[in-house]
Amino acid sequence: MDTLEKRLAMLARKGDTSAFAEIVELYKDKIFHLAYRMLSNRHEAEDVVQDTFLRVYRNLDRYDENQKFSTWIYRIGTNLCIDRLRKRKPSYSLDAEMNDQEGVDGYSMIPSDDRTPETYLLVSETQRMIHEAIDSLPAKYKSVMVLRYLQDMSLQEISDVLNMPVTTIKTRVHRGREFLRKKLERKI
Amino acid sequence: MDCKQAVSLMHNLLDDDLERSCALDLKEHMLACPACRERFRQLEETEQLLYGFNHRLQPTTDELTERIMSVIPKPKKQSAMFKWVRRHPAITVAAVFVLVMMTSALSMWNADKQLLVKGQQLDGVVIQDNKVIVPNGKVVKGDLTIHNGLAEVYGEVEGNVTVVDGKVYQASTAHITGSVQQIDEAMSWIWYQISSLFPGNATAP
Incomplete structure (x- = not known):
C-alpha cells in the first residue's frame, strides 16, 4: 500500500499532475476526518485539507522516502490543525449553554x-x-x-x-x- | 497494589501494553476493589463509544478535489531553468558575477564624461582644460591614465600611458618607458578593465 503512495509521490515530484490527483483521492477523506474531528467545523476542515495538499505538493522534493508517506501527510495535516486551534480566539461554542437563559444553546439560535x-x-x-x-x-x-x-x-x-x-x-x-x-x- | 497503581495498569492494558504477570495482578486487585472495577468498566465503555463514533462522517465532495487541483501550481516551463540553476550553483554564481562586472564597467565608461587623471605621482603634471601636459624636463614616475582628455607628453614617463576616449601627443623630446595605449570603444574599455584585474597581463588584444 505504502509503496503505491511512494511511487505516486515520485511521479508527482517529476511534475505528473494526475499522480498527484491520485494522492489527493487516496487521502482527502482521511485528512478531512482528522481535521473535522480536530476543528469541529466543516469549512475549516476543508481549508485544512486544501492547505495540507498544497504543502505536500510544494514539499514533494523534501519527502524522505524512508518514511511512510501516510506518516508524512498526517504530520502536515495535524500540524495545520494544531496551528488553527492555537490561533483561534476563545469563541462561543454552539454547544455551550448560554448563561442567562437556561436550556438554550447555540443551536436554537x-x-x-x-x-x-x-x-x-x-x-x-x-x-x-x-x-x-x-x-x-x-x-x-x-x-x-x-x-x-x-x-x-x-x-x-x-x-x-x-x-x-x-x-x-x-x-x-x-x-x-x-x-x-x-x-x-x-x-x- | 494500591488503586493509583491499578489505574495506571488499566491504561496500559487498554494500550495493549501490559505484561501477563502484571495483568494478573491487576485482575486480582480489581476482584477485591469495586471502585477500580467500576473505573475500568467506564474506561472500556469510553473506548467503545470512541471507536463507535469512528465512521459517522460523510465523505468529502468531488468539488474539494477540483478545488485542490486548481490551487496547486501548474508545472512551469521555467522550472527546467530553475532545475539547471539548482544543479549548477557555481556556474550560476560565476555568470551573475560576470554580468555585474560588465554592467558596472559599462556604466563607468558611460558615466565618465569628465577629465580624469590617475597616476602614482602627478607632481610634475600640468592640467589645462582637457589637456594633460607632461612638461619638458619633468619626470612622471609610474603609470599615467587619462580619461576623456588629451595627453601631451614633452617630458619623461617611467611607465605606461593609457588614454581612454582621448588622444596622445608625443613630442620629440618625450620619453615613455612603458607602452602607450589609446582606448576608444566600449569593448576595449571592458577588456582593459578585466585585464587590469590581473596584474602582469595589462596589454590590450
Whole structure:
C-alpha cells in the first residue's frame, strides 16, 4: 500500500499532475476526518485539507522516502490543525449553554437549515455528547486522541506523526482517556 | 497494589501494553476493589463509544478535489531553468558575477564624461582644460591614465600611458618607458578593465 503512495509521490515530484490527483483521492477523506474531528467545523476542515495538499505538493522534493508517506501527510495535516486551534480566539461554542437563559444553546439560535450535515447525523444524545467531549479536549490531548481512536493509529505511529517520544504519547492518551471518561460519565 | 497503581495498569492494558504477570495482578486487585472495577468498566465503555463514533462522517465532495487541483501550481516551463540553476550553483554564481562586472564597467565608461587623471605621482603634471601636459624636463614616475582628455607628453614617463576616449601627443623630446595605449570603444574599455584585474597581463588584444 505504502509503496503505491511512494511511487505516486515520485511521479508527482517529476511534475505528473494526475499522480498527484491520485494522492489527493487516496487521502482527502482521511485528512478531512482528522481535521473535522480536530476543528469541529466543516469549512475549516476543508481549508485544512486544501492547505495540507498544497504543502505536500510544494514539499514533494523534501519527502524522505524512508518514511511512510501516510506518516508524512498526517504530520502536515495535524500540524495545520494544531496551528488553527492555537490561533483561534476563545469563541462561543454552539454547544455551550448560554448563561442567562437556561436550556438554550447555540443551536436554537440559528435556523435549522444552517446545521451542517454532520450535526444532523448526531441524532442521539450520546452521539452529541461524544462530539462535545472530543471538542472540549485541550489541543495537545485532542490531536493524540483523534489519531488514536478516530484514525486507528498505534502509539508508535502517533509518536512518528507528532515527532514526540512514545512515552509522551502514552501519558497523553491516558490523560485524554480520563478526561473523556469524566465527560461521558453520565452515559456510561 | 494500591488503586493509583491499578489505574495506571488499566491504561496500559487498554494500550495493549501490559505484561501477563502484571495483568494478573491487576485482575486480582480489581476482584477485591469495586471502585477500580467500576473505573475500568467506564474506561472500556469510553473506548467503545470512541471507536463507535469512528465512521459517522460523510465523505468529502468531488468539488474539494477540483478545488485542490486548481490551487496547486501548474508545472512551469521555467522550472527546467530553475532545475539547471539548482544543479549548477557555481556556474550560476560565476555568470551573475560576470554580468555585474560588465554592467558596472559599462556604466563607468558611460558615466565618465569628465577629465580624469590617475597616476602614482602627478607632481610634475600640468592640467589645462582637457589637456594633460607632461612638461619638458619633468619626470612622471609610474603609470599615467587619462580619461576623456588629451595627453601631451614633452617630458619623461617611467611607465605606461593609457588614454581612454582621448588622444596622445608625443613630442620629440618625450620619453615613455612603458607602452602607450589609446582606448576608444566600449569593448576595449571592458577588456582593459578585466585585464587590469590581473596584474602582469595589462596589454590590450
